[in-house]
Amino acid sequence: MAAFQERPMGFFTDTSICIGCKACEVACKEWNQLQGDPAKFTADSYDNTGQLDAQNWRHVQFIEQVPDNNGVVFNPTPIAGGQAWLMMSDVCKHCKNASCMEVCPTNALMRTEYDTVYIQNDVCNGCRNCISACPYGVIGFNEEKGIAQKCTLCYDRLQGGLQPACAKACPTESIKFGYVDDLHKVADDRLANLQKQGYAKAQLYGRDEKVYGGLNAFFLLMDKPEVYKLPNAENATLPSRNNLPGYVGGVATAVVGLIAGLLAFRNGRMNSNNNNTTTPN
Amino acid sequence: MPPAEHFASPPEWQWWILAYFFFGGLSGGSYALGTLLRFGGDARDESAARLAFITSFIALIPCPIFLMVDLGQPLFFWHMLVDASPGGGLAFKPDSPMSLGSWALLAFGLFSFVSFLGAIAEVGWFRATNGIARILRGGVGLVWNAIGTVFGLFICAYTGVLLAVSNQAVWSDAGWALGGMFLASALAGSTALLLLLARSRRDVDADTGVRLETADRYFVILETILIVVFLITLAIAGTIGKVLGVWLVLWLVVIIGLAAPIAMLSSGAARRWPPVAAPILALLGVLALRALVIFSAQI
Ligand code: SF4
Numbered sequence: 280m281a282a283f284q285e286r287p288m289g290f291f292t293d294t295s296i297c298i299g300c301k302a303c304e305v306a307c308k309e310w311n312q313l314q315g316d317p318a319k320f321t322a323d324s325y326d327n328t329g330q331l332d333a334q335n336w337r338h339v340q341f342i343e344q345v346p347d348n349n350g351v352v353f354n355p356t357p358i359a360g361g362q363a364w365l366m367m368s369d370v371c372k373h374c375k376n377a378s379c380m381e382v383c384p385t386n387a388l389m390r391t392e393y394d395t396v397y398i399q400n401d402v403c404n405g406c407r408n409c410i411s412a413c414p415y416g417v418i419g420f421n422e423e424k425g426i427a428q429k430c431t432l433c434y435d436r437l438q439g440g441l442q443p444a445c446a447k448a449c450p451t452e453s454i455k456f457g458y459v460d461d462l463h464k465v466a467d468d469r470l471a472n473l474q475k476q477g478y479a480k481a482q483l484y485g486r487d488e489k490v491y492g493g494l495n496a497f498f499l500l501m502d503k504p505e506v507y508k509l510p511n512a513e514n515a516t517l518p519s520r521n522n523l524p525g526y527v528g529g530v531a532t533a534v535v536g537l538i539a540g541l542l543a544f545r546n547g548r549m550n551s552n553n554n555n556t557t558t559p560n
Numbered sequence: 561m562p563p564a565e566h567f568a569s570p571p572e573w574q575w576w577i578l579a580y581f582f583f584g585g586l587s588g589g590s591y592a593l594g595t596l597l598r599f600g601g602d603a604r605d606e607s608a609a610r611l612a613f614i615t616s617f618i619a620l621i622p623c624p625i626f627l628m629v630d631l632g633q634p635l636f637f638w639h640m641l642v643d644a645s646p647g648g649g650l651a652f653k654p655d656s657p658m659s660l661g662s663w664a665l666l667a668f669g670l671f672s673f674v675s676f677l678g679a680i681a682e683v684g685w686f687r688a689t690n691g692i693a694r695i696l697r698g699g700v701g702l703v704w705n706a707i708g709t710v711f712g713l714f715i716c717a718y719t720g721v722l723l724a725v726s727n728q729a730v731w732s733d734a735g736w737a738l739g740g741m742f743l744a745s746a747l748a749g750s751t752a753l754l755l756l757l758a759r760s761r762r763d764v765d766a767d768t769g770v771r772l773e774t775a776d777r778y779f780v781i782l783e784t785i786l787i788v789v790f791l792i793t794l795a796i797a798g799t800i801g802k803v804l805g806v807w808l809v810l811w812l813v814v815i816i817g818l819a820a821p822i823a824m825l826s827s828g829a830a831r832r833w834p835p836v837a838a839p840i841l842a843l844l845g846v847l848a849l850r851a852l853v854i855f856s857a858q859i
Contacts, residue, residue, distance in 0.1 A: 330569070378727060384659035385639040385651055404639045405632020407571040408658050411726040416569035425632030505565060514565045516732070519655050521724040524736030529717030532740030535782060536747050537596070543775035544600040
């Protein structure tokens with residue numbers, strides 16, 4: 280199979296046609312040999328995967344906006360007459376401006392020839408700084424291997440001209456894989472179509488540069504980003520925004536602290552010298 | 561303003577990191593105190609300055625060990641300094657406080673070690689390094705200590721910047737306050753530690769002790785101001801609730817630690833406490849402040 284060109288590649292995940300079958304989760308685990316976390320009973324959701332982490336590089340979110348026993352719907356959406364069961368196959372966004380890459384001290388996090396973000400297993404030393412930085416909670420710590428792990432956008436398959444396992448397995452084509460430029464066009468058409476049908480809240484997330492300079496894995500959402508646990512444009516901030524103010528705050532405190540220390544030692548010494556000279560009188 | 565929304569996962573930085581933040585702060589702060597005493601005070605402060613340099617290095621010794629054992633791959637600790645990727649070179653990333661901190665720790669280790677060698681020669685514990693002690697006495701010593709102090713203070717503060725340079729609630733919300741707050745608290749904690757150690761040494765001038773207490777009060781005031789700033793920034797971001805609740809117990813320890821040095825001065829009851837009480841309470845406060853900042857954001 281012909282290898283792909285060295286151009287930005289990614290996913291367009293259309294949540295409006297996700298049926299929550301989790302084929303993507305299974306295919307991802309199968310190909311990447313991930314054991315998965317021990318099953319847990321959450322008692323409040325059909326989602327028993329829980330979150331993205333070192334064992335879950337795809338996670339189908341279930342946003343259950345169905346009536347409770349009293350018929351009350353929290354956060355009603357425009358779908359299905361105000362009620363909905365939103366599903367979204369979440370994944371690493373392969374951000375253009377990646378928070379994880381900014382903070383990684385070892386350069387284990389690198390950008391590939393396909394513009395994707397990749398963790399080099401043999402370089403990562405398990406400091407977990409990238410976990411604290413990723414705004415999407417994508418990266419997890421693999422206890423067994425002692426390193427951070429996340430979606431590689433199936434870098435190994437890409438090199439062999441194969442599409443990522445999740446996109447191949449998705450039966451509804453909710454997960455579309457391709458060159459990012461081409462995916463943008465598909466997404467624009469789909470959004471226009473949905474809006475024509477009256478889905479006023481439908482929107483693209485990560486298609487433009489408002490969040491992290493654009494996401495190579497971007498989404499069509501049926502509600503606000505926050506509903507899907509995605510920071511909106513206002514909250515999509517890079518860790519490095521705190522570098523300068525952080526150090527300036529530190530330097531200012533250091534200067535004040537040093538002056539305070541000098542005052543304490545100098546003044547005290549002068550006072551004691553004065554006392555010493557006056558004592559004999 | 562709507563509250564800041566965070567969806568980041570916790571990095572699970574726990575006890576080893578707390579221990580590093582505590583000992584690293586004491587080491588950097590003690591070095592700065594040693595320099596202030598040596599070049600800001602006079603000859604009678606010299607024994608306290610030596611004690612500060614010795615304390616600085618001893619507090620620094622466990623720091624790399626704490627950092628290594630916290631890594632998932634402790635034997636790859638050197639990847640912090642050397643890029644192990646194909647075509648590598650040095651791993652130096654100014655945007656990453658962890659990268660800068662690793663280099664600063666290495667540099668500070670050198671300054672702290674040499675000053676330690678000079679100090680132990682002067683106290684008579686190890687005469688072989690008398691030459692170093694002699695060199696560190698004059699202008700060269702001033703330059704050496706000044707540069708070492710810059711690195712030492714960096715070690716005190718960068719840990720706060722490291723937390724802030726993230727997308728975690730609390731840490732990233734208090735962006736510009738955390739570095740300064742940790743630095744001020746490290747200075748207060750180091751002064752308390754020096755006061756504690758000075759009590760067991762006859763060669764430390766009693767007058768130096770009084771001046772250290774004055775310095776301690778200044779640092780405590782600075783720390784208190786920065787804690788208030790920290791809380792205000794969290795209130796503005798709408799995430800102050802994360803550091804309240806069960807964390808109020810740790811806040812109580814912080815407040816007692818801050819109040820102890822001032823209470824010793826002004827309250828009759830506190831003056832009857834054993835002299836070691838205030839420094840010990842202050843050190844516990846320094847530890848509690850770091851614990852609540854580290855843990856509250858990750859739960
Ligand atoms: S989503 Fe997270 S892990 Fe993926 S590239 Fe962006 S910051 Fe890095």
